Amino acid sequence: MATILVIEDVSAVLLSLRIVLQGAGHKVTGAGDGAAGLELIAGGGFDLVITDIWMPGLSGAEVIRAGRAQSPRTRFLAISGGDPNSESRPECLASDAFGADRLLSKPFEKEALLREVALLLDPAPANSQGRTP
Amino acid sequence: MARALGLARIACFEMEAGKDGAWRWFGATFGITGVDGPEGRARLLEAVFDADRPSLWVLLSEEGAAAADNGLLSVEIRILTAHGGSLDLQCEVTAEPASPFGPATLIGTIRDVTHERRFEADLSELVRHNHLLLATIDACPLSITVSDMTRPDAPLIYANRRFLEITGYQADEVIGHNCRFLQGPGTDRTAVERIRGAIARGEQTELRLLNYTRAGEPFLNNLMLSPLRDEAGALSAYLGLQEDVTLEAARSEAEAQRQKMEALGRMMGGVAHEVNNMLQPIALLAQHLLDAGLAQGEAREHVEVVLDCSLKARQIIGDLLTFSRPATRLAQRHAAAALMQDALRLVRPALPAGIALVVQIRETLPDVAIERTVFAQIVLNLATNAAAAMQGSGRLSVTVEPMPSALPIEAPSLAGGLRIRVIDTGCGMDRVTLDRAFEPFFTTKPVGQGTGLGLPMVYGLVREAGGSITLQSQPGIGTAVTILLPPAPPEEMPAHGHHPGH
Ligand SMILES: Cc1cc2nc3c(=O)[nH]c(=O)nc-3n(C[C@H](O)[C@H](O)[C@H](O)COP(=O)(O)O)c2cc1C
Numbered sequence: 025m026a027t028i029l030v031i032e033d034v035s036a037v038l039l040s041l042r043i044v045l046q047g048a049g050h051k052v053t054g055a056g057d058g059a060a061g062l063e064l065i066a067g068g069g070f071d072l073v074i075t076d077i078w079m080p081g082l083s084g085a086e087v088i089r090a091g092r093a094q095s096p097r098t099r100f101l102a103i104s105g106g107d108p109n110s111e112s113r114p115e116c117l118a119s120d121a122f123g124a125d126r127l128l129s130k131p132f133e134k135e136a137l138l139r140e141v142a143l144l145l146d147p148a149p150a151n152s153q154g155r156t157p
Numbered sequence: 158m159a160r161a162l163g164l165a166r167i168a169c170f171e172m173e174a175g176k177d178g179a180w181r182w183f184g185a186t187f188g189i190t191g192v193d194g195p196e197g198r199a200r201l202l203e204a205v206f207d208a209d210r211p212s213l214w215v216l217l218s219e220e221g222a223a224a225a226d227n228g229l230l231s232v233e234i235r236i237l238t239a240h241g242g243s244l245d246l247q248c249e250v251t252a253e254p255a256s257p258f259g260p261a262t263l264i265g266t267i268r269d270v271t272h273e274r275r276f277e278a279d280l281s282e283l284v285r286h287n288h289l290l291l292a293t294i295d296a297c298p299l300s301i302t303v304s305d306m307t308r309p310d311a312p313l314i315y316a317n318r319r320f321l322e323i324t325g326y327q328a329d330e331v332i333g334h335n336c337r338f339l340q341g342p343g344t345d346r347t348a349v350e351r352i353r354g355a356i357a358r359g360e361q362t363e364l365r366l367l368n369y370t371r372a373g374e375p376f377l378n379n380l381m382l383s384p385l386r387d388e389a390g391a392l393s394a395y396l397g398l399q400e401d402v403t404l405e406a407a408r409s410e411a412e413a414q415r416q417k418m419e420a421l422g423r424m425m426g427g428v429a430h431e432v433n434n435m436l437q438p439i440a441l442l443a444q445h446l447l448d449a450g451l452a453q454g455e456a457r458e459h460v461e462v463v464l465d466c467s468l469k470a471r472q473i474i475g476d477l478l479t480f481s482r483p484a485t486r487l488a489q490r491h492a493a494a495a496l497m498q499d500a501l502r503l504v505r506p507a508l509p510a511g512i513a514l515v516v517q518i519r520e521t522l523p524d525v526a527i528e529r530t531v532f533a534q535i536v537l538n539l540a541t542n543a544a545a546a547m548q549g550s551g552r553l554s555v556t557v558e559p560m561p562s563a564l565p566i567e568a569p570s571l572a573g574g575l576r577i578r579v580i581d582t583g584c585g586m587d588r589v590t591l592d593r594a595f596e597p598f599f600t601t602k603p604v605g606q607g608t609g610l611g612l613p614m615v616y617g618l619v620r621e622a623g624g625s626i627t628l629q630s631q632p633g634i635g636t637a638v639t640i641l642l643p644p645a646p647p648e649e650m651p652a653h654g655h656h657p658g659h
Contacts, residue, residue: 106430
């Protein structure tokens with residue numbers, strides 16, 4: 025059981041993540057945009073932050089950069105449905121995963137989500153490197 | 158007589174051998190001011206241009222008489238006039254030998270030929286000038302023709318070298334004929350109609366139409382016609398400028414295609430982002446309903462359908478993104494023949510029994526840099542499309558060969574590469590369908606049979622590999638897909654499976 029912050033501007037997506045993560049026994053806090061999310065991160069105490077990348081206002085990449093500075097021990101999982109503004113670049117090709125520890129392309133299955141979350145929360149060092157293939 | 162000589166500007170003179178042996182000038186008469194009278198000889202020798210003086214001296218001396226004994230002696234000299242001008246004079250003498258009736262005599266004429274010489278000089282300048290002009294027009298890199306509109310059926314009266322180069326004809330094969338001999342079966346009749354109309358109205362016009370060389374090779378001709386009128390304003394001739402714009406047109410068509418696909422790709426990126434977001438709750442919540450046992454019996458079955466659909470939709474979006482994916486992957490070097498053999502292993506089982514697969518793979522082929530799976534995906538997609546177009550029976554031919562060196566290509570990087578052709582005997586496509594064939598979701602298959610993403614995906618994958626793809630099709634006859642792939646770069650390719658940032 026971990027404390028997880030989900031930052032996502034589409035409320036239905038936020039709802040579904042919350043339900044699945046809570047169903048897996050985690051404590052979930054939600055934020056509707058990057059600024060609200062950063063404020064919560066500053067308050068401390070999150071094991072994992074799951075953030076959307078392309079949001080109005082602060083982007084997920086900016087949230088991750090600022091969030092890591094404020095809370096070095098927190099892990100970051102980026103979720104993205106593809107860049108809406110430029111060519112349709114598949115997210116798995118983003119060279120630095122937007123600064124996150126792992127990256128999931130939307131829509132992902134429940135099983136994939138829980139696997140990534142478990143991987144990030146598991147302190148075993150073998151799992152801490154490498155990104156989504 | 159004097160008047161006549163005066164008008165003709167001719168003077169006559171006589172010289173006689175004196176008793177002392179010196180020649181006596183009897184004076185010129187008539188005609189040319191300045192040389193008449195007894196002083197004429199001295200004046201003449203004074204006024205003559207230095208360059209001409211020796212030859213005049215010879216003419217008017219004993220030497221002249223000696224030479225004239227053999228016939229007519231003639232020199233042309235130029236003299237300075239009292240007004241500072243100059244005159245061209247032609248002097249001729251004949252000798253009369255001494256006789257019992259008199260001493261030896263020289264009889265001469267001096268003719269003012271200034272006008273003739275001036276005219277000749279002007280004429281040769283004009284000829285030289287015209288010659289230069291003609292040579293310039295002939296060497297002009299633009300094809301230039303002129304038709305005589307005063308003769309029946311407006312025959313060509315001039316065609317420059319470039320015209321002959323473009324069309325492959327000899328000058329004598331075209332002069333005297335109406336220029337319509339360049340037209341052929343593929344020529345747009347409405348374009349010809351427009352030319353005829355413009356010429357009938359004496360208007361200038363510019364248009365493009367398909368023409369054929371002497372060897373029957375088609376080329377796109379950018380034709381410009383301009384009327385030429387005489388002083389009275391009557392149409393006398395037409396000037397025709399031709400330009401072979403075949404390659405340029407192919408390039409700009411490819412460029413327009415690329416821009417269209419790029420714009421579509423950007424739009425698709427936006428759509429994909431939205432749809433992917435909307436699919437997320439469907440996938441997660443449906444799974445949650447199943448896992449938490451919240452849906453039972455029939456409801457459970459329905460939720461399973463919903464989940465299944467959301468996953469299929471994700472697949473469609475994924476395929477959609479492929480078609481405009483920028484080139485980010487690094488691919489390994491492969492022997493083209495092996496690549497095709499591998500791909501065909503996947504194709505064969507996918508073809509209905511009624512379709513004959515004819516494969517031609519040339520022996521020496523350039524290596525290409527492309528991912529094995531990407532290549533297989535391209536071939537499989539094309540084969541599936543072809544099979545659908547043939548509705549279960551026909552012939553699918555696949556050829557792999559080095560790119561013919563004479564082939565006009567849109568990008569120099571393709572030179573020395575590979576040409577792959579996939580030709581079916583299916584239903585073919587009309588022009589409208591052909592133009593839109595690479596657009597995502599533009600499908601001709603009945604709803605449910607195809608997503609309309611096959612060709613767009615192939616397009617994306619080929620572009621990603623640095624290649625080009627073109628379609629030719631005839632309704633009822635079949636479709637030919639031509640893919641050009643660049644040769645693999647000469648240096649060592651990175652190990653297979655290496656992707657930056659992974
Ligand atoms: C000076 C001149 C040059 C022409 N050059 C071409 C040409 O290059 N290609 C072509 O298809 N028609 C050319 N035409 C048009 C044809 O000669 C002809 O006018 C046209 O086919 C329409 O007449 P028609 O309907 O009697 O054939 C040219 C006409 C003129 C007067």
